[in-house]
Amino acid sequence: MATRIRPATNRAASLELIQDFSLEMTGKDITALTEAKDHIPPRTRINITFLGNEDLEMRVAAARMVRDLGFVPVPHISARRLKSREQLEEFLGRLQEVGASEHVLVVGGDPATPEGPYEDSLAIIRSGVLQQFGVREVGIGGYPEGHPDIPQETLWRALEDKTAALAEQDLGASILTQFSFDTDPVADWIDAVRARGINAPIRVGTPGPAGIKRLLGFARRFGVGANAMIVKKYGFSLTNLMGDAGPDRFVNDLAAVLAEHTPGPQPHIGGRIGLHFYTFGGLSATADWVRQFVSEQG
Template sequence: MPGVADVLTDVSLEITAADREDLGAAAVALAPGTSVAITHLSTQTGDEHLAAARAVADLGLTAIPHLAARRLSTADELASTLSAHEDQGTSERVMVVGGDPREPHGPYSEAAQVIESGLLAAHGVREVGIAGYPDGHPAIPSEELHRLLVRKLDAIAADGMDARIVTQFCFDVDVVLAWVAGVRAAGIDVPIRVGVPGPAGVRRLVSFARRCGVRSSATLARKYGFSVTSLVGSAGPDRFLEGFADGLDAGVHGDVRVHLFALGGLDAAAGWLARHPATA
């Protein structure tokens, strides 16, 4: 049975473009080549996002820029964004998400349309990350989520690219493990990264959970290691990862790794990783 150090082997990290200034100090806690995804917030420009990806690569880490479908105004904007990443060597791996705007800014209303555009492979993309939702989605029924997942995986394979599923975080380890087992039972064998929040203030964790449609009942909060009634203090992923390691079965769950969201800041996430080294 694996332990926490085992499941942190090949851990990946998710940051924002605003974390670029802290990358140098945090990189000492990361193994060379560590995958670092850069989410594209509405408050950050395309140039800032591009510069953050370049900063990640300059530190010997693997940049994974996010492409937010509903934030793209035109197909030309998608092509120029990919071209800019290709020029600076950060286009081989991307994460394609729907994005947070309620209404699309242009022709893409969902991630599948970006993947099906043919532009990713044309600009050197070799691996595409797509989202998984163990807790479900507040606006999309479970059956539709599965149909979209299969559609995206088929489109990725049709263009000769590899796929990886990165899940939204969830406070219930049993739900996550059951979701992964269900994906495998459906015949999907691509690598999965289970999203886990890094150390963060309780108020911030609950705020992100509500924004993303993640359940945060009092029972789940206690199970994860915090209280939703006081909203004080902070919580880390230790208890979740212990349960995850205990329940993980390679024969059932396949290739599963951890993806750490730096919700409490890059310094906190890197510090936690430094205190919890993975197995070699």
């Protein structure tokens, strides 16, 4: 998929932001990962989703392949999809066997009602199970544009509680945000995170290059803002959804905003801020876009 890369206003900042980016795959994407491997930098973090239509073997096989290809696996754990503590222990045990348990991302998950003993990601963090299987760093979710089903106050309290619980258990923390098309709420949210004294690294969710219709479909599904002004700002057309779109405007604009904050008592100062690409258009398309972006900004 070819997308035209727009020049950055601050090339150094854009290159800094995209350094050490991470990617996302499902358990069904092993073939796609194998095809894209030569275009992905070694030691890139690759998140493996925990979907309801995938099973243990698929998730573990994907994590093993990520590790075998020289990347860093970050398996997801969906709290409300787990039917028992034993199921959590089995999953983590299998991940440890294939060398893929050091980094995980813990999310609540889609089911409104828990299928087992874990009502949310905090319950898993507080269970003490993670450390038993070699977990060293835990990713947690962040929502710069809010969540369609959760009040903002609840989201902030959860973020504070989870980072505090991870610190108490001597586990590393990182924050992965829902994807966005608009830099303004992302930058404001990062300010608010740092103002609360949360200095964990943040990976800003970024939609990888894909068809416009597909991108907007995912935005509606996940409650992400994609109003007419944002669509126009980032080069989409609501009257013509047949084209493709890349995230270069979003990446360049976010980099420029973050670069405006100079060293000192600024809310942005804290852990590293990087990018996580949701690969809606495929792993190869996203990896190729990153290579082209770095080449043209360098």
